[in-house]
Amino acid sequence: MQSSVLVLPTSAEIETLKEMRTNEYMKTMNWLNDYREKYEIIFLESVATKNSFIEKYFPVYYSCNHNPRFQNKGANLGNSLSNFFNNNKVKQDLVLQFTGRYNFIDGYFFSIIENNPNYDFYGKWFENENQYFTGAFAMKTKHMMNWLNSTDWNHLNDAMINIEKSIREYVVSKNLKAYHVDKINIECNIFGNGQHLDKRII
Secondary structure (H helix, E strand, O other): OOOOEEEEEEEOOOOOOHHHHHHHHHHHHHHHHHHOOOOEEOEEEOOOOOOOHHHHOOOEEEOOOOOOOOOOHHHHHHHHHHHHHHHOOOOOOEEEEEEOOOEEOOOHHHHHHHHOOOOOEEEOEEOOOOEEOOOEEEEEHHHHHHHHHOOOHHHHHHHOOOHHHHHHHHHHHOOOOEEEOOOOOEEEEEEEOOEEEEEEEO
């Protein structure tokens, strides 16, 4: 019996460092195989509009609303997520959303969520920056939808407000019950302007 959690990794099939990115997605999919029977897993493809190689392994939803004008990657992510939730009836109570290129080291974050079910939001808070890490977080579906639909993604792009601050402001303004994890145990290749910067574990 599946739990009431939707696992929603995002993908963006682009040419920049394509081989490395593909390998990262494959590593994530291989890791997620152990969770197939427990969770519904759907990949959200935010750039390509069809024929993702991921279709061979997991269901893929194409948001088809990538805006190349946006300089703010978080604003494009918000648009893609909004499209997904506005066009799919999500029956699960909670959504665990993460960047599909990032690779979980273990199931620590999943266990935190399973063992502490009475929270609205789960994530890593960077206190010095007053923002959440959005490479992997979980949120009650109703709050996720409200946050996405109440946010002006065009404004976020134009004002260069990052999505990490947007979600932090929403959690605080709505007084959500938030579980601040000490770590997520996810390995991230961080990029800037298409260049490989560094590998970090968060």
